[in-house]
Amino acid sequence: MRRVMLPASLEELWALRKEHPDALVMAGGTDLLVRMREMKKDLRPVIVLERIEELQQIELNGSEIIIGAMTSHQQLMDSSLIARHIPALGQAAAMVGSPAIRHMGTMGGNICTASPAGDTLPPLYALQAQVELAGPEGGRTMGVEEFIRGPGSVDLKQGEILKKVKIPLPGAGVSSSYYKVGQRKALAISVCSMAVFMQMNGGKYVEEARIAWGSVGPTVMRFPEADARLQGSQLSASVLREYGEAASRLVAPLSDIRASAGYRRMLVANLPLRLLA
Amino acid sequence: VLVRFKLNGREIEIDARPDRRAVDLLREDLGLTGGKEGCGAGECGACSILVDGVSKLSCLMLAAQLEGRTITTIEGLSAGEELHPIQQAFVSRGAIQCGFCSPGMVIAAVDLLQRNPNPERGEIRRALSGNLCRCTGYQKIVDAVEAAAREMRAEA
Numbered sequence A: 001m002r003r004v005m006l007p008a009s010l011e012e013l014w015a016l017r018k019e020h021p022d023a024l025v026m027a028g029g030t031d032l033l034v035r036m037r038e039m040k041k042d043l044r045p046v047i048v049l050e051r052i053e054e055l056q057q058i059e060l061n062g063s064e065i066i067i068g069a070m071t072s073h074q075q076l077m078d079s080s081l082i083a084r085h086i087p088a089l090g091q092a093a094a095m096v097g098s099p100a101i102r103h104m105g106t107m108g109g110n111i112c113t114a115s116p117a118g119d120t121l122p123p124l125y126a127l128q129a130q131v132e133l134a135g136p137e138g139g140r141t142m143g144v145e146e147f148i149r150g151p152g153s154v155d156l157k158q159g160e161i162l163k164k165v166k167i168p169l170p171g172a173g174v175s176s177s178y179y180k181v182g183q184r185k186a187l188a189i190s191v192c193s194m195a196v197f198m199q200m201n202g203g204k205y206v207e208e209a210r211i212a213w214g215s216v217g218p219t220v221m222r223f224p225e226a227d228a229r230l231q232g233s234q235l236s237a238s239v240l241r242e243y244g245e246a247a248s249r250l251v252a253p254l255s256d257i258r259a260s261a262g263y264r265r266m267l268v269a270n271l272p273l274r275l276l277a
Numbered sequence B: 001v002l003v004r005f006k007l008n009g010r011e012i013e014i015d016a017r018p019d020r021r022a023v024d025l026l027r028e029d030l031g032l033t034g035g036k037e038g039c040g041a042g043e044c045g046a047c048s049i050l051v052d053g054v055s056k057l058s059c060l061m062l063a064a065q066l067e068g069r070t071i072t073t074i075e076g077l078s079a080g081e082e083l084h085p086i087q088q089a090f091v092s093r094g095a096i097q098c099g100f101c102s103p104g105m106v107i108a109a110v111d112l113l114q115r116n117p118n119p120e121r122g123e124i125r126r127a128l129s130g131n132l133c134r135c136t137g138y139q140k141i142v143d144a145v146e147a148a149a150r151e152m153r154a155e156a
Helices: A010-019 A032-037 A073-078 A080-085 A087-093 A099-104 A107-113 A121-126 A224-230 A237-250 A261-276 B022-029 B085-092 B102-115 B121-127 B139-155
Strands: A024-026 A046-048 A058-061 A064-068 A130-135 A138-143 A148-150 A161-168 A174-181 A192-201 A205-214 B002-007 B010-015 B048-051 B054-057 B070-072
Touching: A010 A046, A024 A032, A058 A080, A064 A080, A073 A087, A073 A099, A073 A107, A080 A087, A087 A121, A087 A174, A087 A192, A099 B054, A099 B102, A107 A121, A107 A161, A121 A174, A121 A192, A121 A205, A174 A261, A192 A261, A205 A224, A205 A237, A224 A237, A237 A261, B048 B102, B054 B102, B085 B102, B085 B139, B102 B121, B102 B139, B121 B139
Parallel strands: A024 A046, B002 B070
Antiparallel strands: A058 A064, A064 A161, A130 A138, A130 A161, A174 A192, A192 A205, B002 B010, B048 B054, B048 B070
């Protein structure tokens, strides 16, 4: 039998993790419990984070939007703060799994699972999110792209958890959006996804663009040099086609059961045109 | 360990392995076989239950997570012989064939109509998008939810 513990505070969590250093940590459980079925002989205890209130919040703090790691995808979708300032994240949350999965799955779980296809990840990269980690000895903060090291791998030290995500509040003239191509509209793992942060100058010229790509490399990918070439231009079909072609040469897609590498490159070349729709 | 929670309006206490899946606890230990296990991996919605009023998948929950929660299964929706308006609409509109997906479909529809009492057909489809049906082709299920929503608005 596997022990299951539900600490109600971070303090309780640190004590439990000290007592059970081998314990698995569970957020929403939508990935972990599927994997656990396949590990029949593994009886490591499970620590469930769902009752820790300190991990649940969405708030504006000065120039940052703070989102607790245990915020569910449904809560991201329902937040007026997110819809107003960082809509790409709400749009991405709405594309995760199905309604019941979105009621269970959390943003922190999505980040720590570190799948290159995780829907909330490209917006977090494009929005330059910082992650705050916490452990019994204190915390540390780093950029999400530093935290995620590879498929399924994140920079969490023994005893640490992801506590919250901090997103710089975008200024005036900024828009953000998320586009996903999957094999169907629900319960689809993305074949290719794109998150766009765009700051326009006078509503016409690109001041700053940051585009992040999902499912086309070992982690979410960004191409700052290609982004920089958008600066000062007006978004037209030819400008976006040029950007897409450049990006499609830079991505590192694999062929898998969902799509071929070649098809994914074509998506990367063409998805930017959606910005005109 | 003892797990205490409210199940279909009744406080219960049951001795269960904490790592038992909620779907097994409900179906095998408590005899509530309305909700089904289809895929066991969160892809089909057949095991849906309401946890504190919100639809969740009982195949991806552990028994220990039920502690202190209010759980409603398909068995808890009707008042005796009187069906919930959504159940009644499924019957009246012929939205059932083999019945395997129906409990999960109804639970998903309850969740939807709590959030949005007046959904458009597209919103109904999205709300049911995590529930697989291999018989009906979905049209009659969408019709039933639409009819139930109308009925429930008229009653309210």
